[in-house]
Amino acid sequence: MATRQTRTLARTMMAPAVIVLLIWMAVPLGMTIWFSFQNYSLINPMMTGFAGWGNYEYVIGDPSFTQALLNTLLLVGGVLLITVIGGTFLALLLDQPVWGQGILRILVISPFFVMPPVAALIWKNGFMHPGYGMLGHLYEALGLEPVDWFAQYPLFSVIVIVAWQWLPFATLILLTALQSLSEEQREAAEMDGANAVNRFRYIILPHMARAITIVILIQTIFLLGIFAEIRVTTGGGPGYASTNIAFLVFRTGILSNDIGAGSAGGVVAVIIANIVAIFLMRAVGKNLDA
Amino acid sequence: MGSITLEHVNKSFGEVEIIPDISLEIKDGEFVVFVGPSGCGKSTLLRLIAGLEDTSSGHIKLDGEDVTGAPPARRGLAMVFQSYALYPHMSVRDNIAFPLKMAKTPQAIIDQKVDYAARTLNLGSYLDRRPRALSGGQRQRVAIGRAIVREPKAFLFDEPLSNLDAALRVNMRLEITELHQQLKTTMIYVTHDQVEAMTMADRIVVLNAGNVEQFGSPLELYKKPANRFVAGFIGSPKMNFVDGPEAEKHKAHAIGVRPEHFTLSTTAGAGQWAGTVNVAEQLGSDTFLHVEVEGLGLMTVRTDGDQTFSHGDKVYLTPDANRIYRFDAAGLAL
Ligand SMILES: Nc1ncnc2c1ncn2[C@@H]1O[C@H](COP(=O)(O)OP(=O)(O)OP(=O)(O)O)[C@@H](O)[C@H]1O
Ligand SMILES: [Mg+2]
Numbered sequence: 001m002a003t004r005q006t007r008t009l010a011r012t013m014m015a016p017a018v019i020v021l022l023i024w025m026a027v028p029l030g031m032t033i034w035f036s037f038q039n040y041s042l043i044n045p046m047m048t049g050f051a052g053w054g055n056y057e058y059v060i061g062d063p064s065f066t067q068a069l070l071n072t073l074l075l076v077g078g079v080l081l082i083t084v085i086g087g088t089f090l091a092l093l094l095d096q097p098v099w100g101q102g103i104l105r106i107l108v109i110s111p112f113f114v115m116p117p118v119a120a121l122i123w124k125n126g127f128m129h130p131g132y133g134m135l136g137h138l139y140e141a142l143g144l145e146p147v148d149w150f151a152q153y154p155l156f157s158v159i160v161i162v163a164w165q166w167l168p169f170a171t172l173i174l175l176t177a178l179q180s181l182s183e184e185q186r187e188a189a190e191m192d193g194a195n196a197v198n199r200f201r202y203i204i205l206p207h208m209a210r211a212i213t214i215v216i217l218i219q220t221i222f223l224l225g226i227f228a229e230i231r232v233t234t235g236g237g238p239g240y241a242s243t244n245i246a247f248l249v250f251r252t253g254i255l256s257n258d259i260g261a262g263s264a265g266g267v268v269a270v271i272i273a274n275i276v277a278i279f280l281m282r283a284v285g286k287n288l289d290a
Numbered sequence: 291m292g293s294i295t296l297e298h299v300n301k302s303f304g305e306v307e308i309i310p311d312i313s314l315e316i317k318d319g320e321f322v323v324f325v326g327p328s329g330c331g332k333s334t335l336l337r338l339i340a341g342l343e344d345t346s347s348g349h350i351k352l353d354g355e356d357v358t359g360a361p362p363a364r365r366g367l368a369m370v371f372q373s374y375a376l377y378p379h380m381s382v383r384d385n386i387a388f389p390l391k392m393a394k395t396p397q398a399i400i401d402q403k404v405d406y407a408a409r410t411l412n413l414g415s416y417l418d419r420r421p422r423a424l425s426g427g428q429r430q431r432v433a434i435g436r437a438i439v440r441e442p443k444a445f446l447f448d449e450p451l452s453n454l455d456a457a458l459r460v461n462m463r464l465e466i467t468e469l470h471q472q473l474k475t476t477m478i479y480v481t482h483d484q485v486e487a488m489t490m491a492d493r494i495v496v497l498n499a500g501n502v503e504q505f506g507s508p509l510e511l512y513k514k515p516a517n518r519f520v521a522g523f524i525g526s527p528k529m530n531f532v533d534g535p536e537a538e539k540h541k542a543h544a545i546g547v548r549p550e551h552f553t554l555s556t557t558a559g560a561g562q563w564a565g566t567v568n569v570a571e572q573l574g575s576d577t578f579l580h581v582e583v584e585g586l587g588l589m590t591v592r593t594d595g596d597q598t599f600s601h602g603d604k605v606y607l608t609p610d611a612n613r614i615y616r617f618d619a620a621g622l623a624l
Contacts, residue, residue, distance in 0.1 A: 187342050188375035192389035192436070193363040202388070206379040 029270075035263035042257035055264035059252065064240045065265075068248040069272070071155055075162065075244055076223045076276075080216055082163035087170030087215065088208070092200075094171070095178050105175075112168040120232035123161045124150070154234045154242035161229050166222075170215045177211030178204065220280055224273050245269045291353050292443035292476035293318040294339060299348035301334055301500075308334050309500040311348070316444075316478065318353075321470050323487040324480045325523070326497030332480045335497070336446050339478065341365050352443060363392075368437035369446040372453065374429045376421035376436075383417040386435045393440070407435040410469070427458045434469070444476035451486065463490060484524060488512070496520050518621035521546050527578055529615070530589040542616035542624055549578065549592040551613040554605055561606025565589065570599040581605055 039051045059065055094105060111119065128149040130136045136146035149157040181204060189203045225246045230236055236243035236251060243251065249269055253262020294316040301309040308331045316322050324332045337343045339350060341362035349358045357365050368389075376385050386407055390400045408414050411431040421429055430450060437445055447466075451459045467490050470477055481487055487494050488508045496503040496511065496519070504516040508524075515521035521529050525548055533544040555561050565583035572595060579591045579599055591607060599605070616624040 182373070182375065184371045184373050184375035185377065187362075188369070188371060188436075189377075189388075190342070191340060191362045191367070191369045192440075193392040194388075195363070195392075198392060202380075203377060206377075209379075 032263045032266050035259055036267050038260050038263075040258075040260040040263075042259065051260055055260045056268070058261050059265045059268060064243065064248060065268075067240045068243045068245050071240075071242065072224065072244040072246075072272075074155060075159055075226060076220055078156075078159040079163045079166060079223050080219060082159070083166045083170040083219065084212055084215060086163070086167050087174045088212075090167070090171040091174040091178050092204075094175050108171055109168045111165055112172075114165070116165065116228035117232050119165050120161055120229040123157075123164070124233045128157055150234045150242075151238060154238060158226070158229055158233060158242050161233065162223065162226055165229075166219055169219070173211050173215050174208060177208045181207045217280060220276065221273075224269075224276065245272060291318055293353055294444060294476065294478070295349075295351040295354075296339070297349040297351070299335075299338060299350065300346045301331075301338060301343065302346045307500070309338075312500070312502055314495065314502065314505065316476060319474045319476055321467075321477045321479065321490060321492045322495060323491035323493075324478065324495045324497055325482060325484055325487040326503075327523075328482060330497045331500040332482075332497055333448055334500075336369075336448055336478060336480050340367055340369050340446050342369075366440075366443045367446055368440050368442035368444075369448070370430075370433045370437050370450045372449045374421070374433040376429060376432055378421055381418050381420060382413060382424070382432050382435075385421065385432055386413075386439055389436060389440045403439045404435075407439050410438070410472075411435050411465075426454050427462060430454065430462060431465075434466070438469070438473065442475065444478060447477065447479040449480055449482070451481075452483075459486075466490065484526060488524070494524075496523060498523075514623070515615065516623055518544065518546070518617045518623075521615055521617075521623070527590045527592065532586050536586060537616075540614060540616055543619040544617045544621075546615035546617065547589075547609040548613065549590040551610040552591045553608040553610065554579075554591060554593050555608070556603070556605055558604070559606065561608045563589075563607045563609075565605055565607060567599045567601060567603040567605055569601065572598070579605070581607065583607065 036055050037051055037053075039047045039049055039054070041047060090108060094101070094108065098104065114122070125133065127133045127135050130146040130148040133146075135149070139146045147153070185203060185207075186199065189199045194202060226244060227246045227250065230242055230244065230247045231250075234242040236247045240248075245265070246269060249262055249265040252258055252265050256262075294314075296312055296314040299309060299312045300307070312335065324335060326332055334343065338345055341357070341360060341364075345358055349356055351357065352365060352367075377388065380388065383404055386404050387400050390403060395403075404417075408417055411434060413428070413431055413435060416424060416428060416432075421432065424432065430453075433450070450466075451462050454462060463486060466477075466479075470490075479486075479490060491508055493505060493507055494511055495505050498519050503523075504511055504520045506514075511520055511524045515524060518531070522531070527549045529546045529548050531544050531546050537543060537545045553561070563583045563586060565581040567579055568582050568588065569580045571578040571580075574595050577593050577595050577597065577599065579593065581589050581591055583589050589607070591605075618624055
């Protein structure tokens with residue numbers, strides 16, 4: 001791509017894709033911003049016109065917003081914690097030479113192929129339902145009162161489901177990182193008198209730092225927008241106990257038919273995602289340069 | 291202290307027997323080199339001693355104590371790997387200090403020992419760098435530094451110089467030899483470079499297909515090779531072998547003559563064997579001639595570098611009668 005001619009050619013060839021992408025992104029974003037400043041409620045069609053910051057004040061001022069923000073952070077943080085620690089642990093186990101390793105790995109990876117609503121339904125009815133879920137039966141067999149997970153621990157239950165879905169991804173990435181550690185380095189550490197715990201702490205963990213960073217970055221992007229799992233299981237409730245920002249936008253815009261306020265919530269969500277992204281890049285991006 | 295004894299050590303990977311049966315006694319303070327062709331089991335033997343592989347049968351003793359089942363850390367040996375195996379995310383200082391840290395040595399003593407190692411190996415100005423920012427020779431020195439701070443019973447080197455260029459290799463060879471003289475610790479050194487073996491070793495173990503062919507001092511191996519394999523392996527260029535009627539004249543199945551043990555003449559008839567120069571490799575100090583001898587095949591001959599030869603020149607060779615090696619049908623020296 002050195003000569004002027006090839007550069008012009010490259011630009012011309014890429015232009016359609018870039019333009020489509022730009023329209024694809026810019027038009028909905030522009031429309032959302034536009035709606036967020038309008039009085040636009042399907043329930044009250046007579047109320048129209050410019051709303052100023054009204055929609056924003058309405059969304060942010062509502063106590064449900066603070067709770068949704070907190071829930072979003074708890075959801076992202078909780079899932080990251082479980083998947084990174086659990087993924088590291090599983091990767092260490094899967095790295096051991098065992099019989100049937102290939103099949104075992106496929107089994108571990110399979111939850112990732114289950115669509116979010118399906119996964120949520122399986123958990124909702126198959127495991128966590130107090131009446132006919134497996135956990136309910138287990139509690140009964142032990143002579144305990146079955147737990148109604150989605151009523152008693154709604155956010156925790158959602159975190160468990162989402163973590164189950166993302167654990168394979170983390171495991172896979174971390175396992176690859178683990179396998180790229182040179183055998184000689186492990187052996188050198190062993191000769192140097194490092195026991196298993198110290199080998200993990202001083203040799204394996206620093207080696208995996210980069211992969212862990214990538215897991216955190218990619219997962220955060222997807223976890224900020226978790227929706228299907230909440231929609232299928234708790235519906236954001238009880239109250240707002242398991243409503244995150246994405247689900248709050250849905251509740252305001254679609255369930256309450258207030259397009260204006262919903263759009264304002266959407267814009268706020270985009271801003272929050274960007275703030276999180278900036279912090280994340282600052283905090284962990286360093287690892288990527290090393 | 292660091293005497294190492296192997297008693298009937300056997301190693302198999304699954305069905306494949308790599309080391310059938312080796313017994314060796316390495317004395318305290320000795321510099322022993324393992325040489326042999328690629329794949330003969332040198333690294334495997336070294337790793338058995340280190341404890342990185344389990345023996346299939348037999349015993350390994352350190353200072354008389356049986357360590358056959360002991361993990362590497364408990365054996366008190368230090369190993370320098372071919373790829374250096376430095377820890378990339380630690381500074382040079384932390385790399386060298388790592389074994390001490392693992393042994394829970396007090397910080398003051400760690401600092402003192404790291405400084406000593408850095409001075410011995412001229413690493414002073416790199417201590418705060420990462421291994422990535424070092425040259426191959428410097429990395430090698432860090433790896434050696436990491437080994438010496440532990441004051442191990444013995445050092446194990448697995449082809450430590452094979453990634454370095456020729457000039458640096460000569461330097462590091464001298465440094466390791468000096469280090470041995472200074473520390474007087476047992477060293478086992480694996481190489482396939484027989485120049486390294488000859489120059490560094492107190493004693494050499496020649497391995498072939500997992501068997502010890504001969505264990506002796508460099509000159510012993512050169513002068514009295516136990517069999518045809520050792521005779522061919524030690525010495526550069528390789529010994530020339532002749533069998534058939536010419537060998538029967540010496541009452542042997544085969545005879546061997548080293549390239550340096552020929553008298554060479556260009557006068558017609560002034561030699562036992564007549565031949566034609568095929569290739570002449572002129573090194574300046576010496577010239578290696580590859581001579582096609584009638585009825586006997588290709589022979590390598592070493593002469594001084596003063597005379598020049600070219601392809602097709604007629605030469606006449608006389609092997610030095612006192613330095614003809616004789617072998618029986620099984621390849622053993624007679
Ligand atoms: N883990 C293993 N499993 C099966 N076979 C092995 C294993 N490690 C080594 N071998 C085999 O053992 C033999 C000896 O290997 P080793 O590494 O000791 O050779 P070497 O003498 O060090 O050779 P080189 O000079 O090329 O390093 C080889 O044939 C090799 O294929
Ligand atoms: Mg080897």
